[in-house]
Amino acid sequence: MESRIKRVRYNARRHSGNVGDSPGLVVIPDGALKPIISIFSYNKDELVTCEGKDLKDVFKQLKKCDNHTHWIKINGLGDVQLIEELGTHLNINSLVLEDIANIHQRPKFDEYDDYAFSTSRIVHFNSEEELVNNQFSAIIKDNLIISFEEDHEERFEAVKTRLKVGKGAIRTAGPGYMCYALTDTIIDTYFMLLAQIGDRLDAIEDKVYTSADKSIMFSAQQLKRTLIIIRRASWPERDKINDMIRSESPLITPEVKLFLRDAYDHCIQAMDLIENYKEVTSSIIDLYLSMVSNRMNEIMKVLTIISVIFIPLTFIAGIYGMNFARQDDKGHVIKDNMPELYWNHGYVYALVFMFLIAVAQVFVFWKKGWFNKL
Incomplete structure (x- = not known):
């Protein structure tokens, strides 16, 4: 050649x-x-x-x-x-x-x-x-x-x-x-x-x-x-x-x-x-x-899987990143304003919950055979 x-x-x-x-x-x-x-x-x-x-x-x-x-x-x-x-x-x-x-x-x-x-x-x-x-x-x-x-x-x-x-x-x-x-x-x-x-x-x-x-x-x-x-x-x-x-x-x-x-x-x-x-x-x-088109499709598929996994995690992080105050400037508790912010170990709970969501998504994708075709 x-x-x-x-x-x-x-x-x-x-x-x-x-x-x-x-x-x-x-x-x-x-x-x-x-x-x-x-x-x-x-x-x-x-x-x-x-x-x-x-x-x-x-x-x-x-x-x-x-x-x-x-x-x-x-x-x-x-x-x-x-x-x-x-x-x-x-x-x-x-x-x-x-x-x-x-x-x-x-x-x-x-x-x-x-x-x-x-x-x-x-x-x-x-x-x-x-x-x-x-x-x-x-x-x-x-x-x-x-x-x-x-x-x-x-x-x-x-x-x-x-x-x-x-x-x-x-x-x-x-x-x-x-x-x-x-x-x-x-x-x-x-x-x-x-x-x-x-x-x-x-x-x-x-x-x-x-x-x-x-x-x-x-x-x-x-x-x-x-x-x-x-x-x-x-x-x-x-x-x-x-x-x-x-x-x-x-x-x-x-x-x-x-x-x-x-x-x-x-x-x-x-x-x-x-x-x-x-x-x-x-x-x-x-x-x-x-082959070039298939390769591009495979790349897009990988990026799509990564995006799908991080979408719910980003959603959760976005909710708890809104920073609504739990109390007003006089110390009164504001009803329904993110009580989770004051939970003991709330940060750990959030991370575990996000991790479980990611694991569940990966398991579903694996059962559908998506990873076998990458």
């Missing part, structure tokens, strides 16, 4: 561009990193990899391995010229290029004449325990898939490993299968994220029953907000995969659609977990507030 989410950073950068800008204008977001280009050219027999500094290296690799499928992996969006040149060379619609640079897109799958465009959300905790929601984009065309990521972190190491090993359909099923593999990896990160959230919810629940304090409510509310962000990523991701399954594009082959159905099931499972955890967070908050 010591490891808590510091805050949720949901793309703190503002939307790029200005109101009324021309559609298709590529505007690089503030703070965008310079791109790092990795090229993976593969077929059934071999895998050729290289790092590219610019598009010249990319085109050189494409010509060199003309009978391969190519995955061009671009990490960083801080070069508008690179994006525009890619669009010009591959004849990509300017609206697609705008969506790549505009990092606030929801997951979707758009089909065009000879290519397709896909976006997803990569949600993860960074090294500072902050939740970050980044955009992943991919263009699929012919024997080529180009992926765009906002940062330089490596999240597709498992896909690279599968390419190196060469088992399964990843080298032979074309760029559509690679798009599926990347999408499925992103969905798997949701499960990893939800597993961390589940552990934190368990820790919060344990703390509720042992040493509850107001930090429980804050932590549960923060986790709930995190779940809402993951939900906003996973729900349209499900719709996107469904669009890919129903697509008639030759880039999404029947073999790929079979795997996409499995990814669709995984997405549904993630959504179910999100809804379950949201209910748990709400239950924890309600439970904590109920």
Whole structure:
């Protein structure tokens, strides 16, 4: 429980561009990193990899391995010229290029004449325990898939490993299968994220029953907000995969659609977990507030019992504290003016009587079981 989410950073950068800008204008977001280009050219027999500094290296690799499928992996969006040149060379619609640079897109799958465009959300905790929601984009065309990521972190190491090993359909099923593999990896990160959230919810629940304090409510509310962000990523991701399954594009082959159905099931499972955890967070908050209310009721009950015990004692003390004189200034006895004031041992009698009243009240409360519930 010591490891808590510091805050949720949901793309703190503002939307790029200005109101009324021309559609298709590529505007690089503030703070965008310079791109790092990795090229993976593969077929059934071999895998050729290289790092590219610019598009010249990319085109050189494409010509060199003309009978391969190519995955061009671009990490960083801080070069508008690179994006525009890619669009010009591959004849990509300017609206697609705008969506790549505009990092606030929801997951979707758009089909065009000879290519397709896909976006997803990569949600993860960074090294500072902050939740970050980044955009992943991919263009699929012919024997080529180009992926765009906002940062330089490596999240597709498992896909690279599968390419190196060469088992399964990843080298032979074309760029559509690679798009599926990347999408499925992103969905798997949701499960990893939800597993961390589940552990934190368990820790919060344990703390509720042992040493509850107001930090429980804050932590549960923060986790709930995190779940809402993951939900906003996973729900349209499900719709996107469904669009890919129903697509008639030759880039999404029947073999790929079979795997996409499995990814669709995984997405549904993630959504179910999100809804379950949201209910748990709400239950924890309600439970904590109920415990606080019950604790307050118990305190009020103790104070009420003490007050009820002292009310008759205060009443008796108030009567005999009125100090009406027994005799007037001439020494005559005033009738009915507190004769008890002149009793021998009257003070002792009053204290004993008050004590017996208190004991009788405590006995009645005990018989009713009030002390057992404190």
